[in-house]
Amino acid sequence: MDDNNSEDPRNENRQPNNSGPQFPFGGGGGNGGGPKLPDFKPFGSWKFSIIYILILIIGLSLFNYVFLSKVNPTIDFSEFKALISSGDIKRVEMTDSYFTGYTTADKPQVSQNPIIKSPYSQAPESVYRTVPINDDSFIKLMDDKNVSYYAVSREGSTVLNIIFSWVLPIAFFIFIWRFVMKRLGNMGGNVLSVGQNRAVIVAEGDIKTRFTDVAGVDEAKDELVEVVDFLKSPQKYIDIGGKIPRGVLLVGPPGTGKTLLARAVAGEAGVSFFRISGAEFVEMFVGVGAARVRDLFKQAREKKRCIIFIDELDAIGKSRINNIAGGNDEREQTLNQLLVEMDGFDAATGIIILAATNRPDVLDPALLRPGRFDRQVLVDRPDLKGREEILKIHSKPVKLAPEVDLAIVARITSGFSGADLANIVNEAALLAVRGGRKLVAQCDFDEAIEKTVAGLQKKTRVLKAEERRLTAFHEAGHALVAAFTKNADPVQKISIIPRGMALGYTLQMPVEDRYTMTQSDLLGRIDILLGGRIAEEMISGEFSTGAANDLTKATDIARKMITDYGMSARFRNVALTSRGSGIPAAERQEPMFQREYAETTQQYVDEEIARMVEEEYAKTKETLSGHKDLLNTLAEKLLEKETLDEKEFRELIGMAA
Ligand code: ADP
Ligand code: MG
Numbered sequence: 001m002d003d004n005n006s007e008d009p010r011n012e013n014r015q016p017n018n019s020g021p022q023f024p025f026g027g028g029g030g031n032g033g034g035p036k037l038p039d040f041k042p043f044g045s046w047k048f049s050i051i052y053i054l055i056l057i058i059g060l061s062l063f064n065y066v067f068l069s070k071v072n073p074t075i076d077f078s079e080f081k082a083l084i085s086s087g088d089i090k091r092v093e094m095t096d097s098y099f100t101g102y103t104t105a106d107k108p109q110v111s112q113n114p115i116i117k118s119p120y121s122q123a124p125e126s127v128y129r130t131v132p133i134n135d136d137s138f139i140k141l142m143d144d145k146n147v148s149y150y151a152v153s154r155e156g157s158t159v160l161n162i163i164f165s166w167v168l169p170i171a172f173f174i175f176i177w178r179f180v181m182k183r184l185g186n187m188g189g190n191v192l193s194v195g196q197n198r199a200v201i202v203a204e205g206d207i208k209t210r211f212t213d214v215a216g217v218d219e220a221k222d223e224l225v226e227v228v229d230f231l232k233s234p235q236k237y238i239d240i241g242g243k244i245p246r247g248v249l250l251v252g253p254p255g256t257g258k259t260l261l262a263r264a265v266a267g268e269a270g271v272s273f274f275r276i277s278g279a280e281f282v283e284m285f286v287g288v289g290a291a292r293v294r295d296l297f298k299q300a301r302e303k304k305r306c307i308i309f310i311d312e313l314d315a316i317g318k319s320r321i322n323n324i325a326g327g328n329d330e331r332e333q334t335l336n337q338l339l340v341e342m343d344g345f346d347a348a349t350g351i352i353i354l355a356a357t358n359r360p361d362v363l364d365p366a367l368l369r370p371g372r373f374d375r376q377v378l379v380d381r382p383d384l385k386g387r388e389e390i391l392k393i394h395s396k397p398v399k400l401a402p403e404v405d406l407a408i409v410a411r412i413t414s415g416f417s418g419a420d421l422a423n424i425v426n427e428a429a430l431l432a433v434r435g436g437r438k439l440v441a442q443c444d445f446d447e448a449i450e451k452t453v454a455g456l457q458k459k460t461r462v463l464k465a466e467e468r469r470l471t472a473f474h475e476a477g478h479a480l481v482a483a484f485t486k487n488a489d490p491v492q493k494i495s496i497i498p499r500g501m502a503l504g505y506t507l508q509m510p511v512e513d514r515y516t517m518t519q520s521d522l523l524g525r526i527d528i529l530l531g532g533r534i535a536e537e538m539i540s541g542e543f544s545t546g547a548a549n550d551l552t553k554a555t556d557i558a559r560k561m562i563t564d565y566g567m568s569a570r571f572r573n574v575a576l577t578s579r580g581s582g583i584p585a586a587e588r589q590e591p592m593f594q595r596e597y598a599e600t601t602q603q604y605v606d607e608e609i610a611r612m613v614e615e616e617y618a619k620t621k622e623t624l625s626g627h628k629d630l631l632n633t634l635a636e637k638l639l640e641k642e643t644l645d646e647k648e649f650r651e652l653i654g655m656a657a
């Protein structure tokens, strides 16, 4: 794969801050291996250089102090005069700013330079220095005492003086400045033009990834084919007045091929590909994230037709509402800029924004509004068939022993993502090399899987055989009850591929929007929810914890029926909970135990819930028991195929479409 994604696909709860820098454009551009993105604390390095500058300044003043100025601490002028009167000072050197008195009469021959003529060069000599006061009697005093005196023009020392007090410090500053700039430059280009930094976001052209490189996510591919078609011939859509999606959100767990799909779209359509990770926006200086968004879109507009892929959208797109602690200004600015840019361009320009996230639930609702990421494509973990295809794709360049059966490998890797499978193939190849084999054998695969499973079991759920079987019956139970319940939404998909915390799932699709539900509709829902547990009980004679979530939902419905909808025998037509100011109970933020009825009523509600659920349980169990063979067929088929779509399900239970 030419995808150089370096993230750990198994890291479920990635935090943008520790995902580290990504270098999406490794080989791109003529920039010597591609620009590195900043991974630095800007203030850290500034502090660093400030310390250096401080040291420099202190050093320079010390230097000045020691070599350029006072030889001795200056003495008072009166003292100086006294030393002359007493005959201690034999010679006085006068400059504009100070007089220096020497205890020897001989003028040194070396130089007039106060720097070089240090007191140390003529050992026994004492040197006194004073700041002169305008004193007419001073010259006379020196004449009287036979002190030789002479003025020293500072001319002689100018060059050195200038070098020491000006050139050197300036040179040092320039050196430090360049040093700092270079460091910053390495980390993100020129600091001063960080906003329009061309080096960081680079479009990739000529992408080799195709849809055939992606397997097991057929539904997502089907949806994206349309995007490709639009990018290829936008005019077709514009002519007919159709609306083209602007943003498509790829939703799915890590490692399922979201990045790969986005690249494949660009590859298939033959357009440029901009990839940026949400985390990269936020890690930067304040204000830079927004600037980068602006720059990204500016570049994209220049390209006319291209894909912008924003990985980890949740890093910038987290809901602003939930931001209790004042929030992250930087992220908000970036998000706002993104929203502005997305609204600002005409879809006819041929720019399509793809984004990926595994947390669609935390996204700011503003991002999901029409005209933004209004289309969501689910990129889920692959089923049995999908896994086999992915294994085939990835083992193409690998030399396999003839006995290797990828179908078997696929069968024992339930719950693995595409990235996990790619990893297994690679791992198996490495094991073969280590074992000194020329071809990758089945045992290499087995060992590779074992290794991966151990790591996976902590993070995602990999079901054991018995768990899988129970899950299959559980889901078959839900589906079957749904099929027998009048007015229930038809079953769209049954799966025993773990998703999030659920071991499996049964998807029902409403035929039409529902605004009201009848009492029997609600009871039907309870039946379907109970169906899973009943099926489990029927085959194992036991209850498992797997149905806890179903029970919560069923109980909730039952309670609402009694307290909110007035559907119990005693409180027919009475709503027991207050509905506030007309706000539906679900949207109101109420305290936990808000109850507006008597203790005895509460007891009745509890008992009524229990009675209602029990009644439905018995009823549903009877229904299911009458179709035990169907339940078995369905569960076995699920164990074999892992997912069943609507058509397969209908065929299995002999229901006409
Ligand atoms: P995501 O972006 O969803 O986290 P990636 O697209 O980065 O996942 O997948 C990482 C790698 O795993 C891909 O480069 C590819 O090698 C492999 N991979 C993941 N899903 C698939 C798939 N459906 N088909 C083929 N390879 C896949
Ligand atoms: Mg990715």
Ligand code: ZN
Pocket (backbone or CB within 6 Å): 474, 478, 532, 546, 547, 550
């Ligand atoms: Zn269930």
